[in-house]
Amino acid sequence: MSQPRQNHSAINLDEKCELELLREENARLQASNSELYGYIRHKVDDLLSIIGTKTLKPEDFDDLGLVEFDPLGIISNAFEHVLKNLRATNQKLHFAHDEIQTVFDTVGAAILVLNPQGCVVSYNQKTQDLLIGRDVDVTGKSCQEYICRNQTPDERCMFKKVSSKGREQHFNNWDFNGNSYNVVGRPMFDETGQLSHVVMSYSDVSARRNAETAMFLALTETQEVNAKLHGILNSVADSVLVTDATGQIVLMNRRAEELLGLCLADKRAQPQIDLLPHQELVDFLRMAPAQSQDLLVKDFSFSGASGQEHIHQARATVINTTKTGFKGCITILHEVTQEREIDRMKSDFISTAAHELRTPLTTILGYADLLLMEEEWSPVEQRNYLELIQSKAERLGDIVGDLLDISRIESGEGLDLEAKPCDLVLFCKEVLQGFHLQAAAHEFVIDIVSPTMILADRFAFLQILENVISNAVKYSPQGGIIKLSAVEKDGLCQLSVADQGLGMTSDQMERAFDKFYRADATNTAISGTGLGLTIVNLLVEAQHGLVHIASVPGQGTTVTLTFPSVCD
Amino acid sequence: MEIIEIDIRGQVCPSSLLLALRKLNQYYAKIASGDITLVILTDNRDATSTIPDAAHNMGVASAVEKVDGYYRIILRQQD
Numbered sequence: 001m002s003q004p005r006q007n008h009s010a011i012n013l014d015e016k017c018e019l020e021l022l023r024e025e026n027a028r029l030q031a032s033n034s035e036l037y038g039y040i041r042h043k044v045d046d047l048l049s050i051i052g053t054k055t056l057k058p059e060d061f062d063d064l065g066l067v068e069f070d071p072l073g074i075i076s077n078a079f080e081h082v083l084k085n086l087r088a089t090n091q092k093l094h095f096a097h098d099e100i101q102t103v104f105d106t107v108g109a110a111i112l113v114l115n116p117q118g119c120v121v122s123y124n125q126k127t128q129d130l131l132i133g134r135d136v137d138v139t140g141k142s143c144q145e146y147i148c149r150n151q152t153p154d155e156r157c158m159f160k161k162v163s164s165k166g167r168e169q170h171f172n173n174w175d176f177n178g179n180s181y182n183v184v185g186r187p188m189f190d191e192t193g194q195l196s197h198v199v200m201s202y203s204d205v206s207a208r209r210n211a212e213t214a215m216f217l218a219l220t221e222t223q224e225v226n227a228k229l230h231g232i233l234n235s236v237a238d239s240v241l242v243t244d245a246t247g248q249i250v251l252m253n254r255r256a257e258e259l260l261g262l263c264l265a266d267k268r269a270q271p272q273i274d275l276l277p278h279q280e281l282v283d284f285l286r287m288a289p290a291q292s293q294d295l296l297v298k299d300f301s302f303s304g305a306s307g308q309e310h311i312h313q314a315r316a317t318v319i320n321t322t323k324t325g326f327k328g329c330i331t332i333l334h335e336v337t338q339e340r341e342i343d344r345m346k347s348d349f350i351s352t353a354a355h356e357l358r359t360p361l362t363t364i365l366g367y368a369d370l371l372l373m374e375e376e377w378s379p380v381e382q383r384n385y386l387e388l389i390q391s392k393a394e395r396l397g398d399i400v401g402d403l404l405d406i407s408r409i410e411s412g413e414g415l416d417l418e419a420k421p422c423d424l425v426l427f428c429k430e431v432l433q434g435f436h437l438q439a440a441a442h443e444f445v446i447d448i449v450s451p452t453m454i455l456a457d458r459f460a461f462l463q464i465l466e467n468v469i470s471n472a473v474k475y476s477p478q479g480g481i482i483k484l485s486a487v488e489k490d491g492l493c494q495l496s497v498a499d500q501g502l503g504m505t506s507d508q509m510e511r512a513f514d515k516f517y518r519a520d521a522t523n524t525a526i527s528g529t530g531l532g533l534t535i536v537n538l539l540v541e542a543q544h545g546l547v548h549i550a551s552v553p554g555q556g557t558t559v560t561l562t563f564p565s566v567c568d
Numbered sequence: 569m570e571i572i573e574i575d576i577r578g579q580v581c582p583s584s585l586l587l588a589l590r591k592l593n594q595y596y597a598k599i600a601s602g603d604i605t606l607v608i609l610t611d612n613r614d615a616t617s618t619i620p621d622a623a624h625n626m627g628v629a630s631a632v633e634k635v636d637g638y639y640r641i642i643l644r645q646q647d
Binding site for chain 1: 581582583585586589590592593596614618621622625626627
């Protein structure tokens with residue numbers, strides 16, 4: 001009985017041992033798995049911290065979940081891609097480095113890389129060409145000593161400026177060895193933000209600077225010439241207008257702008273000819289290219305600000321080139337109002353003078369023919385005829401005399417005048433004697449109370465007075481009163497000749513002293529050459545006197561002559 | 569070009585990053601060639617920096633847009 005009991009005990013013991021062994025094995029395996037899962041978690045955490053994220057918490061994934069989710073696999077796959085990307089980036093960096101090296105070697109500027117102590121780390125070929133020479137190696141040498149050669153003071157040292165300020169610095173026109181450089185200094189920093197290098201670039205701008213100086217001088221010269229040309233153009237009394245082949249106004253001087261009321265500076269673009277406020281001128285300029293001649297001349301009438309008419313002669317010079325044909329037009333507008341008026345007055349004068357000369361000449365010829373006829377004339381008749389011939393010949397002489405006087409005065413020969421004290425009343429009477437016979441229908445009044453002595457040339461004064469009274473007679477109606485009066489004041493004597501004639505308008509008064517001007521040239525009933533008052537004015541001014549005209553149309557005219565009087 | 573949207577809202581770090589990386593790994597070639605744009609929807613603020621950083625290291629361009637209460641992280645081919 002005990003044997004089976006022993007056997008049974010032995011079996012139980014074996015089972016126990018086996019269980020114990022299994023338990024031990026299980027504990028070992030569990031410890032080993034735990035170590036393995038711990039290792040995986042640890043590695044996953046390491047990798048996650050490299051990526052920069054939080055570590056894996058055990059509550060997020062239990063051990064089986066950890067294996068199932070496979071973070072190591074995910075991260076290792078991701079790292080595989082990161083590595084690929086790094087390789088590609090590295091390749092690009094190599095390529096970029098080669099590119100930079102090529103630029104560094106071939107760039108037109110000298111480039112120096114300095115360490116924080118100012119010693120040369122590297123430099124390109126151009127640095128040798130421009131700054132240090134071919135056979136010199138300055139690697140590791142101080143830039144101050146070997147580049148600037150101690151010629152640049154500290155306050156202008158670009159390396160020191162970049163180092164101290166920590167940012168890019170520029171210095172233009174740095175003169176070195178006879179050349180001029182634009183210098184740029186740029187700092188480079190390491191990952192801790194410390195200055196690692198300073199890159200200096202030197203661009204030789206000597207040629208550009210010389211060109212700039214030359215260009216500046218040329219520009220200044222051009223501006224001066226331009227200003228001079230503008231000055232000349234604007235001081236020209238004529239209007240100058242330049243147009244191009246497209247009909248645009250290229251240039252106008254100030255005079256032209258005033259005349260045409262168009263300011264070129266006000267217009268953003270060059271205006272077209274059509275903008276000119278004068279249609280005839282526009283047509284003239286438009287037609288210019290079609291004309292065969294190079295110079296076109298035409299008169300144009302412009303209205304002045306106060307409504308008066310101004311005549312301008314346009315002289316358009318057409319610019320043609322053999323290659324491109326019509327290039328434009330230079331038009332000069334010269335005011336010819338006065339010239340045209342003189343032309344008109346000369347024509348009037350010729351017809352007037354012809355009329356004035358022919359009338360007495362006809363009489364002379366008529367009476368001379370009578371005397372030459374075979375008929376017997378009584379001595380009285382003969383005398384009458386001869387007196388008439390003499391009178392008309394004198395008239396002819398007067399007209400010719402006036403013309404000669406004007407001609408002599410204007411030619412600058414001057415007048416041989418001798419101022420002497422003259423009795424004004426006696427003068428007036430002497431002159432009026434002649435008019436009593438000629439103009440018996442007029443009434444002459446001398447209203448000079450006190451004896452007045454004036455200082456004048458006798459013959460000139462007589463001529464002045466005859467002309468003034470002659471005008472008063474011609475332009476007064478029959479029976480009109482012509483009054484001579486005098487006022488003496490402040491050493492001057494004012495002699496007035498007043499009539500009750502046709503009178504003059506203010507325009508007529510303004511022009512009364514003009515040569516050949518006649519108030520009403522069409523009225524041939526009133527004889528005259530238009531020279532009387534011109535001669536009066538010239539003779540009075542030559543004796544330091546003054547002539548003044550006051551007149552009202554239809555009421556009469558008063559001519560006042562002012563002469564120095566002789567004090568007692 | 570195909571747009572694939574992955575919704576990992578509710579996930580926190582690091583699982584949101586790991587989930588995004590798993591999809592990035594899966595579609596990497598097509599994202600790099602420009603055939604696919606991956607859009608990750610997340611409400612985890614940390615993920616708006618960790619995912620784009622990881623994508624950048626892998627050579628993938630990223631952009632983050634804020635939508636109502638969550639973020640859209642767009643992962644696509646680099647220019």
